[in-house]
Amino acid sequence: MNMTSKTFTSMRRLFVGILFAACFPLVFHSAIAQTTVSKPKNIIILFADGTTSSQYEFGRYSSAQLRSKPFAVTDVVIAKGNYQLMKTESANYYVTDSAAAASAMSIGYKVNNGVISVTPDGQMPRTLMKVAKDNGKRIGLISTAPIYDASPAAFSVHAKSRRDNEAIVSQYLELSPELLMGGGSNYFLPSSQPGGKRQDGRNIIKEFQNKGYQYLSSPAELNKIDKPKVLGLFAEEDLDYEIDRDPHEMPSLAQMVSSALKVLNQKTKQGKNLGFVLFAENENTDSAGHQNDVASLMRDLWAFDDAVQVALEFQKQNPDTLIIVTGDHETGGFSPTYGRKNLGVAGSSNYINVDLSQLKQIERFTMSLNEFSEKFKAKVKAGLNRAELDTYLTQQLQEGFPGLLLDDDLREKILAQGQLGPNSNYLPSNILALAIARQTGFYWASSGHTPAPITVAAIGPGSTIFKGIDDNTAFAKKLKILIGQK
Ligand SMILES: [Zn+2]
Numbered sequence: 423m424n425m426t427s428k429t430f431t432s433m434r435r436l437f438v439g440i441l442f443a444a445c446f447p448l449v450f451h452s453a454i455a456q457t458t459v460s461k462p463k464n465i466i467i468l469f470a471d472g473t474t475s476s477q478y479e480f481g482r483y484s485s486a487q488l489r490s491k492p493f494a495v496t497d498v499v500i501a502k503g504n505y506q507l508m509k510t511e512s513a514n515y516y517v518t519d520s521a522a523a524a525s526a527m528s529i530g531y532k533v534n535n536g537v538i539s540v541t542p543d544g545q546m547p548r549t550l551m552k553v554a555k556d557n558g559k560r561i562g563l564i565s566t567a568p569i570y571d572a573s574p575a576a577f578s579v580h581a582k583s584r585r586d587n588e589a590i591v592s593q594y595l596e597l598s599p600e601l602l603m604g605g606g607s608n609y610f611l612p613s614s615q616p617g618g619k620r621q622d623g624r625n626i627i628k629e630f631q632n633k634g635y636q637y638l639s640s641p642a643e644l645n646k647i648d649k650p651k652v653l654g655l656f657a658e659e660d661l662d663y664e665i666d667r668d669p670h671e672m673p674s675l676a677q678m679v680s681s682a683l684k685v686l687n688q689k690t691k692q693g694k695n696l697g698f699v700l701f702a703e704n705e706n707t708d709s710a711g712h713q714n715d716v717a718s719l720m721r722d723l724w725a726f727d728d729a730v731q732v733a734l735e736f737q738k739q740n741p742d743t744l745i746i747v748t749g750d751h752e753t754g755g756f757s758p759t760y761g762r763k764n765l766g767v768a769g770s771s772n773y774i775n776v777d778l779s780q781l782k783q784i785e786r787f788t789m790s791l792n793e794f795s796e797k798f799k800a801k802v803k804a805g806l807n808r809a810e811l812d813t814y815l816t817q818q819l820q821e822g823f824p825g826l827l828l829d830d831d832l833r834e835k836i837l838a839q840g841q842l843g844p845n846s847n848y849l850p851s852n853i854l855a856l857a858i859a860r861q862t863g864f865y866w867a868s869s870g871h872t873p874a875p876i877t878v879a880a881i882g883p884g885s886t887i888f889k890g891i892d893d894n895t896a897f898a899k900k901l902k903i904l905i906g907q908k
Pocket of ligand 1: 472520708709753871
């Protein structure tokens with residue numbers, strides 16, 4: 423029988439009807455899922471900038487092999503909680519930066535790279551921390567970067583450029599998070615004061631103190647907190663990588679998170695404890711990726727995991743707490759693999775396979791590639807000749823990188839301050855990183871960000887809404903539901 427157009431139309435109606443009937447309960451079901459999801463009182467977002475599952479997996483393997491210690495991110499939060507993959511492209515590029523990624527996760531809309539929570543058409547939807555504050559939650563921001571850096575800024579305030587440090591800090595004062603901790607005192611102080619960079623002459627530390635904040639500038643002071651609002655700035659700019667950190671000068675991420683949980687878990691002026699939202703970032707995991715620095719990455723992954731462990735302990739005492747472990751994008755295309763020992767034939771007899779001995783090699787390093795790079799560039803600037811630079815390089819390797827073999831071609835590139843390749847933009851770090859890779863198998867694809875999907879792992883009430891794969895804008899929408907947006 424030939425199908426007439428009338429039959430076709432009625433069949434199409436029937437098909438559309440069936441489709442609608444089939445879809446409606448799904449839509450209805452998902453609306454219910456959204457309204458009935460358990461809402462945690464407290465939310466702790468532990469943010470390892472520049473990381474996804476390949477970095478967490480390295481944290482797990484290195485922690486098990488070298489420390490015989492479980493890695494809480496993989497062995498507790500992912501294994502016992504829920505997890506989701508997150509897409510990261512920005513409004514204008516496939517490969518995002520931290521500003522655009524964190525903005526999408528905060529306001530629920532895509533923005534261009536470099537922009538802090540302002541959409542391409544100029545809109546400024548409320549940030550996640552503002553929503554939390556408007557809902558009566560206490561809020562806290564922690565970063566090992568300057569506290570005005572892209573990720574904490576995008577979760578809280580708005581700026582047309584991530585470089586508007588002065589404006590970002592001024593907005594922090596207005597938003598008044600109950601807790602701010604990290605680096606970056608330079609944009610809190612006027613340029614007339616030592617270490618100050620503000621052009622408007624304001625002393626924002628004083629202004630916070632006038633609003634009742636306790637100001638801390640050293641790790642020892644973390645034990646002396648006696649006010650409900652705290653500003654802690656422990657460096658003019660970034661806090662050091664864990665591998666370089668002096669514990670008397672700068673606190674660890676775990677120490678900051680531990681103090682923050684005490685400060686935030688308090689009653690408001692009205693005598694109620696409506697809970698809190700804490701955003702705590704390890705920025706050094708991203709910086710280590712840019713530098714292609716596997717030893718620093720390992721130490722900072724462990725330091726991040728110590729902070730996750732602190733949050734899990736808090737959750738045991740306060741089960742109405744949701745813990746989310748995530749990041750914004752992957753950095754470096756981290757690629758441990760089996761490379762050839764030399765340029766002889768490919769094959770198993772000529773491969774370096776990553777195992778305990780390779781890990782033990784990188785465990786011996788005591789200096790970040792960034793520290794090495796800064797020191798070396800200072801000597802170049804000071805005018806050392808080539809022979810002097812060569813001697814200095816050898817000393818630096820013995821001091822910070824015992825056991826590292828530097829092939830002649832790479833030594834030459836460092837001494838000549840040459841290039842390595844078009845996507846190796848952190849020099850001479852990336853050159854020394856290639857020497858480490860040749861010896862240990864810890865290769866990297868790039869010195870920049872990559873679009874690898876990001877792991878969102880969550881444990882506690884409300885964690886079930888993180889599943890499958892979703893866009894980074896959905897992170898904001900889910901968090902707003904969990905906060906109970908008004
Ligand atoms: Zn980065």
